[in-house]
Amino acid sequence: MRKEPPVPAPEAVFKALGNPARLTLVRTLQGGEHCVCDLVEAVGLGWSTTSRHLEILREAGVVGSEKRGQQVFYRLTLACVPGFLACLDGAGAVRNFRPTSCGRD
Amino acid sequence: MRKEPPVPAPEAVFKALGNPARLTLVRTLQGGEHCVCDLVEAVGLGWSTTSRHLEILREAGVVGSEKRGQQVFYRLTLACVPGFLACLDGAGAVRNFRPTSCGRD
């Protein structure tokens, strides 16, 4: 069964990404889809907690899941996220040249 | 006195934007700089609460403030935010054509 995420509501997206564990999950998923087992290891939290975090990300429309066999695979579904993350990650580095800017001003 | 925001830490940025009042503040500031008095009205909360929200946004590196006369003006300083917001806002609209995408995939 495939669970498509709902239409992303901006506030929910930000709230979902505003947590270290969930941000780690998203960064991990930038490398491609992963089963929950991988993700549990990536965040270093319990299964139940990780599962809850994934649910929040899915409800926010950031990720989608698909069950294959006895495993559930998650992947990023909100394509603007990686670019924005890259901008934020880069923001510190560029800091001394000009106020943080990424493609617009 | 001008208060430049610190280097934005991704998690703090998301956390800062993951609140309806603060998202309203940011959307308001997309239209240009505003004094706190305007912003208080825009969010419809008390002065102390609004001030706290602005502080959080500033600490996250999303906005910067400058005092001119007896008023303090806030403005957006994180340039990648408007584009990302536009993507999120558009995500719903495009939903039926293809999975949410904004400039990459």
Add this chain to the structure above:
DNA sequence: TTCATATTTCGCCTTATGACGAAATACTGC
């Protein structure tokens, strides 16, 4: 059917958030 593995749901507890009003602080004009 029965068992093992993978994942989610539930209930509980602790800590973080968000709102308010009162008091403190900063700047202007008198």
Add this chain to the structure above:
DNA sequence: GCAGTATTTCGTCATAAGGCGAAATATGAA
């Protein structure tokens, strides 16, 4: 210096969020 306006800081309180382990659910293998 004193009063008035603009904003921030502080203390308090109610609610939300995040973590855990135990129990429930689903799938594949025997």
